[in-house]
Amino acid sequence: MTFKDFKFHKNLLKGVRIAGFKEPSPIQKMVIPIIANGEDLVGQAHTGTGKTAAFGLPIMDKIAKGEIERALVITPTRELATQVSDELYHLGRFCGIRTITVYGGVGYGRQIALINKGVQIVVATPGRLKDLYKKGKIDNFNPEIVVLDEADEMLDMGFLDEIKEIFEYIPQNRQTLLFSATMPEPIKELANYILSNPQFISVVGESNSTNNIIEQFYYVIEESQRDEAIVKLLEIEETNKCIIFCRMKREVDRLTEHLKAIGFLAEGLHGDLEQTERERIIRAYRRGESKIMVATDVASRGLDVKNVTHVFNYHIPFDPQSYVHRIGRTGRAGKAGRAITLVSTDEFRELQRIQKEVGADMQLATIVLEADSEELYNDFASLQAMVEEVDISPIAIDFIDSMEQMDYHEFVERVVTLLIQQRKPSINRLGFDEETVNSMLESYEYEQKVARKSNRKKKHR
Numbered sequence: 001m002t003f004k005d006f007k008f009h010k011n012l013l014k015g016v017r018i019a020g021f022k023e024p025s026p027i028q029k030m031v032i033p034i035i036a037n038g039e040d041l042v043g044q045a046h047t048g049t050g051k052t053a054a055f056g057l058p059i060m061d062k063i064a065k066g067e068i069e070r071a072l073v074i075t076p077t078r079e080l081a082t083q084v085s086d087e088l089y090h091l092g093r094f095c096g097i098r099t100i101t102v103y104g105g106v107g108y109g110r111q112i113a114l115i116n117k118g119v120q121i122v123v124a125t126p127g128r129l130k131d132l133y134k135k136g137k138i139d140n141f142n143p144e145i146v147v148l149d150e151a152d153e154m155l156d157m158g159f160l161d162e163i164k165e166i167f168e169y170i171p172q173n174r175q176t177l178l179f180s181a182t183m184p185e186p187i188k189e190l191a192n193y194i195l196s197n198p199q200f201i202s203v204v205g206e207s208n209s210t211n212n213i214i215e216q217f218y219y220v221i222e223e224s225q226r227d228e229a230i231v232k233l234l235e236i237e238e239t240n241k242c243i244i245f246c247r248m249k250r251e252v253d254r255l256t257e258h259l260k261a262i263g264f265l266a267e268g269l270h271g272d273l274e275q276t277e278r279e280r281i282i283r284a285y286r287r288g289e290s291k292i293m294v295a296t297d298v299a300s301r302g303l304d305v306k307n308v309t310h311v312f313n314y315h316i317p318f319d320p321q322s323y324v325h326r327i328g329r330t331g332r333a334g335k336a337g338r339a340i341t342l343v344s345t346d347e348f349r350e351l352q353r354i355q356k357e358v359g360a361d362m363q364l365a366t367i368v369l370e371a372d373s374e375e376l377y378n379d380f381a382s383l384q385a386m387v388e389e390v391d392i393s394p395i396a397i398d399f400i401d402s403m404e405q406m407d408y409h410e411f412v413e414r415v416v417t418l419l420i421q422q423r424k425p426s427i428n429r430l431g432f433d434e435e436t437v438n439s440m441l442e443s444y445e446y447e448q449k450v451a452r453k454s455n456r457k458k459k460h461r
Helices: 010-018 026-036 051-064 078-095 109-117 126-134 151-156 160-169 185-194 223-236 249-261 275-287 320-327 345-358 373-389 394-402 408-422 434-460
Strands: 041-044 071-074 099-102 121-124 145-148 175-180 199-202 214-221 241-245 266-269 292-295 308-313 337-344 362-364
Touching: 010 051, 010 078, 026 041, 026 051, 026 175, 026 199, 041 051, 051 071, 051 078, 051 121, 051 145, 051 175, 071 078, 071 126, 078 099, 078 121, 078 275, 099 109, 099 126, 109 126, 121 126, 126 160, 151 160, 151 175, 151 185, 151 320, 160 185, 175 185, 214 223, 214 345, 214 434, 223 249, 223 308, 223 337, 249 266, 249 292, 266 275, 308 320, 320 337, 320 345, 337 345, 345 434
Parallel strands: 041 175, 041 199, 071 121, 071 145, 099 121, 145 175, 214 337, 214 362, 241 292, 241 308, 266 292, 308 337
Antiparallel strands: none
């Protein structure tokens, strides 16, 4: 099957061809005919599966053929709004279709003027869109098709009340499309509220809510090993671009500075950054000027970057759905990816809950870091050469004089020991082995059993 089979307008097909689209993805094959037929739709699919073109192409085809005049796409974040708008522009430019991105943090004037002049597609975030409707600034904007994209992320970000209010301003005689990677109960309720007799399409396997082309690993470590572990993984994994997820903004700032200090091309992304700085960081990441994005969950919502090979969870996320969203940043557009999670011994129980709730096939991993005897010999040889080549500093002479109370040989041994410790890993194994982890799991299950037994006794009392 090709895109010609959809009978799109010839100028739209030209945009598709120049964009390099060869054949429709599964979600595109399934939803384009439904949208073209004018039916409401609930589409469940992970990000990176071609959803934007899936709803964008039939909408633009209707505009190009004069069947409708205007459409609205609502997205959870500025970044996603910009990405969607850019893709729609490139696909529809030969049809003369104009798009505008509407979000907060910038002036109202230009956005209002372009909407009222008749731009065909508005891509907007909920907060700014609600403000424009509520203040009566866009009363003449009556979209015939409305798309709610990444609905579950809007739920996570607390936008559901804004979404319901927005739909009170939109005409009832519309076609409505809702897309979501997961379908928690509040999203199902929202679908019932805003859609009319929708078709339900899913390209997500029923038994697994995480992408099956993403290899998922976890390392059980001591809390003190977290920084050293992430650095070692960055050194041994063949990453192109990667994202490291942290729980808090201060962790993002600290880890970013740490990685920069040891030579990695890293940038940090979190909610306290100004919009201009956020846009600069994301542009640099897309262009490959930085290879590592350290981010919080909220800052990364809607971040769609090609060729992200790895996602690292510096800390395990707070909830299972955040895990699904995080690892969905890799393994996109049919490409394979790797998701690696660092879990402290205290977090091991939470890992069990996430594995159970999302059906994640996560494999225990461990890496032995001890150097073999030949590597140690070469290290000693290079250490000896380094010592012999050093010019003696007057400060060093004064320091040795101040240590004259210590035995000379003991003093030299201590100094050499310090040098050796700096030239080999301070941990000789990354992650506990399977036997240790199984013992931890048995201990956890025993504690659960004891707790349940204790609770039953309390009830009987």
